[in-house]
Amino acid sequence: MEVCYQLPVLPLDRPVPKHVLSRRGAISFSSSSSLFGCPDPRQLSQRRGAISYDSSDQTAVYIRMLGACVIFKQLFSRDVRVRSRVGFEPERRGSHPYLYIDFRILHSCPESVGPVCSRKVRRLLSFQRYLHCSRFFRGFPPQNPLYILDDDYTGQAKCMLEKVGNWNFDIFLFDRLTNGNSLVSLSFHLFSCFGLIEFFHLDMVKLRRFLVMVQEDYHNQNPYHNAVHAADVTQAMHCYLKEPKLCKSLTPWDILLGLLAAATHDLDHPGVNQSFLIKTNHYLASLYKNTSVLENHHWRSAVGLLRESGLFAHLSAEDRLKMESELGSLILATDISRQNEYLSQFRAHLDREDLCLDDAGHRHFILQMALKCADICNPCRTWELSKQWSEKVTQEFFHQGDIEKKYKLEVSPLCDRQLETVADIQIGFITYVVEPLFVEWARFTDTRLSQTMLGYLGLNKAGWKGMLQGQAVSGDDTDPAFEENDPDTLPQESREL
Structure with a gap:
């Protein structure tokens, strides 16, 4: 100012x-x-x-x-x-x-x-x-330019970072304490905690510059797919990487890829889904031939920032290309349309009991599943956190539906605010997407954390059902959490109609 x-x-x-x-x-x-x-x-x-x-x-x-x-x-x-x-x-x-x-x-x-x-x-x-x-x-x-947090907030934010491995970590509070810099502060802290800076001889100035560019490439106007969501996924990924079964098997290379993928998995998300980009003939849909359009864009955007920052310029060209390729493999696994494909493969491995984490390929597959879990773990958080995320993602859905209505397009599923409610959407999401994945994850790593997540998942599902029943009794089909948004405000990447 x-x-x-x-x-x-x-x-x-x-x-x-x-x-x-x-x-x-x-x-x-x-x-x-x-x-x-x-x-x-x-x-x-x-x-x-x-x-x-x-x-x-x-x-x-x-x-x-x-x-x-x-x-x-x-x-x-x-x-x-x-x-x-x-x-x-x-x-x-x-x-x-x-x-x-x-x-x-x-x-x-x-x-x-x-x-x-x-x-x-x-x-x-x-x-x-x-x-x-x-x-x-x-x-x-x-x-000192390497300080990530303001002096006025360092104490409170550092106290939170000391408990960054706690599943009840409140990312919304942490984002406020860091003045909207949760992704930069959290990621830098985790790189330091895992010893990645020393192991890979990273320049801390370049690392901070890269993280700042990543954070700035998320669209803050998106209610859900923004830098706070990326920070939340990164914190969840950290919790999974610390699980005993993974902690003793993963290499620094695996941890580095896991954290990078979590921080960049939704980079430059336009706030609309793939079907919207396809039906509006968006250039990204043409570029990636209508296949994993957003995930391919997130991956390529992340690669661009890695090269621009020069964070790994000291590594050999072969290692850099390998990193970019494996980073893409992790980010592409977050495509929700391929959920059943990965879940079936995961279930088959568990049935055969043939997962060997000494094998680099198996470790990479587990990182893919861990990132998928981290990406959709909101229903497995406490009710206070889960409800906020549910309202934000539904608000983003409804905004897309408003745009589709304005331009006489077919309204995408879950995007019609006149037909859908937050409770309806969340009950279906938990039943058909989240629950099957986390049940298999609990089979893979039967720990206190996995059981805690399943416990919260059940409680939240019951909470949404109770809310739905309350709405039915009162006869109110509208959700007061959402008001009509201005459909003139198009997402940044989706104005080509």
């Missing part, structure tokens, strides 16, 4: 410190009448020629810059806005709060066009960046 402050001139003449006058671009207003023919330094400030760069002028009156944006009306006859991020540098010497100024930027600004609405000149910054910016202009030294 840009905040404009009036630039004050100090009322008294006093000598300018030598370290100020010796600096490049130091501003001083000379009170010497021999130079400007005016005895009053306040009047000098109204003149464009009242700038002195003479380091010997010890009688000049000097000013100091305040705030993130300055209206330099006293210096010029026109209004000039100076952005906080351009033209200023931190003071490198001493603790005095003077700032460098690039005068080329001042002179390059357009002529004043009168007062501008604050909403138009305001720059949307995350709370985290605003805090860092404000600390900078208050004279605090710059923070």
Whole structure:
């Protein structure tokens, strides 16, 4: 956010410190009448020629810059806005709060066009960046760029990260504590906890840059398929990787792939499903020939960010290609249309009892199943968390249905807010998709965690059935959790109709 402050001139003449006058671009207003023919330094400030760069002028009156944006009306006859991020540098010497100024930027600004609405000149910054910016202009030294969390929230967020392996981890609370940076903070922490940074000799700056790019490529306007969902899946994946049966068998390579796939599995999701892209002749549907359209896009987007960040540039070309290929194999497994294919294969392995985690191929298959579980584990969370996720995904479905109605398209299943309710959708989802998968996962790793997930799954299913019965008794078929959305707001990737 840009905040404009009036630039004050100090009322008294006093000598300018030598370290100020010796600096490049130091501003001083000379009170010497021999130079400007005016005895009053306040009047000098109204003149464009009242700038002195003479380091010997010890009688000049000097000013100091305040705030993130300055209206330099006293210096010029026109209004000039100076952005906080351009033209200023931190003071490198001493603790005095003077700032460098690039005068080329001042002179390059357009002529004043009168007062501008604050909403138009305001720059949307995350709370985290605003805090860092404000600390900078208050004279605090710059923070270490490797710090992921704001100082104001480090304590609470770190307390949560200490329990990141707890299945009741509240990702919504963690996202608030990290000012919307849950995916970056969580992923960086897990990379560190698993020792991946040291094992693969990762550059922490490149790692953070990669994670920031990943987080920014998720669409925050999506109610469900956003960076918070990716962080939630990554946290669930961490819980599965710590299961005894996997923990003692997985290699650092497997763990790295698992975390990367979880963080990027829905990268650049447009907020609509594959059938919508196909029926609207979207270019992605044509590119991937109507097969796993979104999953292919998520994978290719992840590969693009890996290459752009150079995170694994120090590895051999063969290893990089292998990583990209296996990452794609994991992400493509999240295609819900292939659920029965993977579930049948998983059930057959369990029936034959031939899964051997010493085999790289079997370990990779288990990572695929773990990612599938993490992707749809919301009904296995506590009711408070599960209900929030259910409402968000249904809101996204209904928004797609509104768009399809507006453009006279066939409304996709589960997307008609007049025919469907959250309870109906969740009961069917749990019965036919989630429950069969987690029953088989519990067969594979019969642990306290797997039994806990099945327990929550049963309770949540009963909760939705009870809610459905309550709606039937009251005769209210509408769900108050959803209001009509504006169908004019099309998803970013789905405006080609």
